[in-house]
Amino acid sequence: MTDQTFPWRIGSRRAKIVAIGAAALLAGGVAISPAAFGDAPPAKFPAAEIHKPSPMPDRIMLTPTTTPSTSQRVTWRAQAPAEWARAEILEAPRALGDVAPPSGAVTRLSALSSTPVNTSLGYASTYHTVEFTDLKPNTRYTYRVGDGTNWSEWIDFTTAASNFEPFSFIYYGDAQNYIDSAVPRVFRQAFADRPQAKAIVNAGDLIDNANSEEQWGQWYKAGSFIDGQINNISVPGNHEYSGGLSQFWRPQFPYPDNGPGNAELKQTVYYVDYQGVRFIALDSNYQSNSTLMAAQTAWLESVLKDNPNKWTVVTFHHPVYSTTGTRNNPNVRNQWGPLFEKYGVDLVLQGHDHSYGRGNVTTARKTAAVHNSTVYAVSVSGGKMYALNNGQNWTGNGAEVTSTSQNTQLYQLIDVEQDTLRFEARYANGEHHDGFLIRKNDAGERTVNELRTAENTVGEHVAVDKTTVAVKGEVTVSAFGYDPGEKVAVQLRKAGDGRNVAGKDEIFIANLKADELGRISYVLTVPATAKADNTYEVFLSSVNQKITSPILTLTK
Ligand SMILES: [Fe+2]
Numbered sequence: 001m002t003d004q005t006f007p008w009r010i011g012s013r014r015a016k017i018v019a020i021g022a023a024a025l026l027a028g029g030v031a032i033s034p035a036a037f038g039d040a041p042p043a044k045f046p047a048a049e050i051h052k053p054s055p056m057p058d059r060i061m062l063t064p065t066t067t068p069s070t071s072q073r074v075t076w077r078a079q080a081p082a083e084w085a086r087a088e089i090l091e092a093p094r095a096l097g098d099v100a101p102p103s104g105a106v107t108r109l110s111a112l113s114s115t116p117v118n119t120s121l122g123y124a125s126t127y128h129t130v131e132f133t134d135l136k137p138n139t140r141y142t143y144r145v146g147d148g149t150n151w152s153e154w155i156d157f158t159t160a161a162s163n164f165e166p167f168s169f170i171y172y173g174d175a176q177n178y179i180d181s182a183v184p185r186v187f188r189q190a191f192a193d194r195p196q197a198k199a200i201v202n203a204g205d206l207i208d209n210a211n212s213e214e215q216w217g218q219w220y221k222a223g224s225f226i227d228g229q230i231n232n233i234s235v236p237g238n239h240e241y242s243g244g245l246s247q248f249w250r251p252q253f254p255y256p257d258n259g260p261g262n263a264e265l266k267q268t269v270y271y272v273d274y275q276g277v278r279f280i281a282l283d284s285n286y287q288s289n290s291t292l293m294a295a296q297t298a299w300l301e302s303v304l305k306d307n308p309n310k311w312t313v314v315t316f317h318h319p320v321y322s323t324t325g326t327r328n329n330p331n332v333r334n335q336w337g338p339l340f341e342k343y344g345v346d347l348v349l350q351g352h353d354h355s356y357g358r359g360n361v362t363t364a365r366k367t368a369a370v371h372n373s374t375v376y377a378v379s380v381s382g383g384k385m386y387a388l389n390n391g392q393n394w395t396g397n398g399a400e401v402t403s404t405s406q407n408t409q410l411y412q413l414i415d416v417e418q419d420t421l422r423f424e425a426r427y428a429n430g431e432h433h434d435g436f437l438i439r440k441n442d443a444g445e446r447t448v449n450e451l452r453t454a455e456n457t458v459g460e461h462v463a464v465d466k467t468t469v470a471v472k473g474e475v476t477v478s479a480f481g482y483d484p485g486e487k488v489a490v491q492l493r494k495a496g497d498g499r500n501v502a503g504k505d506e507i508f509i510a511n512l513k514a515d516e517l518g519r520i521s522y523v524l525t526v527p528a529t530a531k532a533d534n535t536y537e538v539f540l541s542s543v544n545q546k547i548t549s550p551i552l553t554l555t556k
Contacts, residue, residue: 048121051217053079057145057152059127059220059252060228064199064272066256068160068231069137073254075129080147082114085128092140092156107132115251119213127251137162155228160198164276164310164418167198170230171315171379171412173351174205176239178383179218182409186381186428190411191226193426197413199274200230203351203379204237204284204317210246235281236268237317237351255281260299262292269296271303277416278309282316287331297335304343310440311421312345313414319350319378322393323357323404324386333397340374344444346421347414348376354386356410356425358434359394359401360448367461369450370480370518375436379410379425402450403434419484419516424451439484439517447517449481452544457481462538462549470555471532478521479540479547482514488542490522495535495551506539514542532556 059077074087090105112131116124128145135141138161142154170190175183191197200223207215220227234253240246250267259269268283280303286292304312318329320337340348341361357378364373376399385407394401409428414421424435435451450456465476482488490512494505507527512520520540530536531554538549 047214047217048123051121051214052123053077053125055079055147055150057150059125059216060145060152060155060225061220061252062157062228062231063253063255064231064233064274065131066258066272068272068274069162070135070159071131071133072135072141072157072159072231073129073131074143074145074228075127075252075254076145076152077125077127078145078147078150079126080114080128080150082111082128084147085111085114085130085145086148087111087130087132087143087145088151089132089141089143091136092142096142096154113251113254117213117247117251120211121213125213125216125248127248129251129254135159138165152228155225157229157231158198161275166415166417167275167277168194168196168413168415169199169201169277170194170197171201171203171349171377171414172381173203173356173379173410174237174239174354174384175202175219175222175382176205176208176237176384179207179215179222182383182428183219183381184222184224186409186411187222187226189426189428189430190413191230193411193430194413197230199233199279200227201279201313201315201349202232202234203315203349204235205239205351205382206234206237208239210240210242211248216248216252231274233272233279233281233315235316236283236285238285241285260295262295264292265296269299273309275416276309276418277311277313278303278307280304280312280314282314282336284316284318284329284332287318287329293331293335297339300336301339301343304339304345307343310418310442311416312343313347313349314340314345315349317350317352319353319357320348320376321357321359321378321397321399321401322353322389323355323378323391323401324353324389326389327353328393344446345374346438346440346446347423348374349412350376350378351380353378354380354382354384355388356380356403356405356408356433357388357391357394357401358403358425358436359399362395362398362400364448365400366447366478367463367480369456369461371448372446373448375423375438375448377412377423377425379412381409381411383409405433408433441516445517447480447519449518452481457545457547459547460550461545461547462540464538464549464552466552467550468553468555469526471526471530472528473526475524475526475538475552476521477524477538477540477549478519479545480517480519481545482518482520482542483544484514484516484518486514486518486542486544488512488514488520488540490524491539491541492524492526492530492536492552493539495537526554530554 490509
């Protein structure tokens with residue numbers, strides 16, 4: 001080998017130049033040795049200084065109301081007397097600064113509430129809430145909050161449309177740990193990927209210690225400006241409880257008061273209808289409290305039964321099917337699971353297990369790449385990791401886990417369309433991990449399709465109702481995974497060496513079109529030209545798939 005192959009080897013001309021450069025840098029390092037700053041390393045800057053409140057608003061957060069097309073809540077923190085806490089809002093102008101809003105364009109209003117939270121750092125953090133009302137649907141607004149003298153920056157948000165409109169939202173599992181170091185890059189990458197997202201769902205354990213002012217401060221800092229412009233839909237995990245619900249929760253997250261009515265569940269159990277999606281938030285921390293579980297279960301059924309939205313997303317902390325250790329949440333699974341299936345819930349978004357798992361009930365499976373049940377997802381956004389178990393909590397309870405991951409920080413992007421809901425999990429560095437596409441028709445029928453890959457669009461994915469059939473007899477053929485309306489050619493062809501290869505023993509049967517859910521179902525009559533005592537297969541050929549059935553034995 002020559003130095004051209006390894007130019008960094010000592011002796012090469014380039015290596016010498018690099019070495020000289022490095023020596024110069026080292027010499028520079030000596031010149032600014034630690035002694036230049038004094039003998040002691042810098043002291044840790046105290047949390048009480050980092051997170052202390054001031055009259056300047058921070059921790060600005062959008063939370064949805066029951067009417068997100070015409071109203072919007074905003075909370076923030078500031079050292080401001082309640083009587084001075086206020087907000088201003090106007091329809092988003094083309095410019096501000098030198099350009100003053102037209103007279104009468106700005107609406108000013110006082111805070112609905114101001115709640116001091118005594119913190120562990122020796123000061124009170126006061127949270128203020130305003131509610132903007134009489135807004136126009138699907139309209140971009142600009143607002144700021146403050147005390148009339150000390151204002152936040154102007155921040156834009158868009159009200160929900162009054163009817164269905166496509167939109168995206170983001171879902172996170174537990175942030176909880178390393179909130180000031182490893183979490184921010186996840187939140188920011190998710191925002192970079194879906195800057196127009198309309199909601200962020202947090203499935204509990206946002207922080208590690210329920211009443212830690214320092215951790216809440218870190219959590220808000222991680223989301224920085226993002227939370228001021230995208231609605232937040234959070235549920236508490238076990239770490240938001242410490243001798244009761246975190247004292248921060250209700251002042252920060254004034255969610256709709258439309259839950260079961262129990263005082264303990266106020267603003268932790270609620271629902272929000274947003275542009276054709278019903279988001280349902282549950283509190284699984286009470287899974288061992290029979291009264292509060294029964295109240296939630298009855299309420300859950302009522303909001304599932306009477307649901308005008310095409311899509312339904314449920315979130316809570318403790319998974320129906322656990323991905324790690326010997327964890328098990330039988331009350332959650334047994335009391336809520338059947339309702340999710342009965343009422344066709346599309347997504348169940350959970351946390352707690354510090355790993356990733358995605359699956360469904362086993363009986364719903366149609367082919368290797370398609371099923372038609374509720375999708376259960378567990379994820380983690382923070383840096384604390386648990387090892388995966390072998391899936392026994394899924395398989396032991398009638399479910400299967402399709403995709404898993406451990407030691408990975410993830411965020412999930414969900415794109416809602418009229419007839420599809422696309423889910424993708426990505427790692428902290430933005431790379432793809434997992435995904436699927438739900439198709440649903442107006443009758444509520446559904447297919448859940450794996451994202452297409454080179455592997456799952458070839459091979460044996462065609463189902464037949466029998467594998468022995470007489471010439472001129474009938475066999476029912478079905479397949480999934482197409483685009484709606486995709487053209488599919490049906491052929492019967494000799495099995496054996498020619499499998500998956502076109503040849504002279506092919507018999508053309510029909511041209512079909514996939515239905516709106518990407519399905520094919522066809523009663524195939526074996527033509528007289530096929531030969532008895534031979535083996536055949538059904539071959540379905542389309543733009544997106546080249547798939548075959550199990551081998552058919554033809555009889556006379
Ligand atoms: Fe947890």
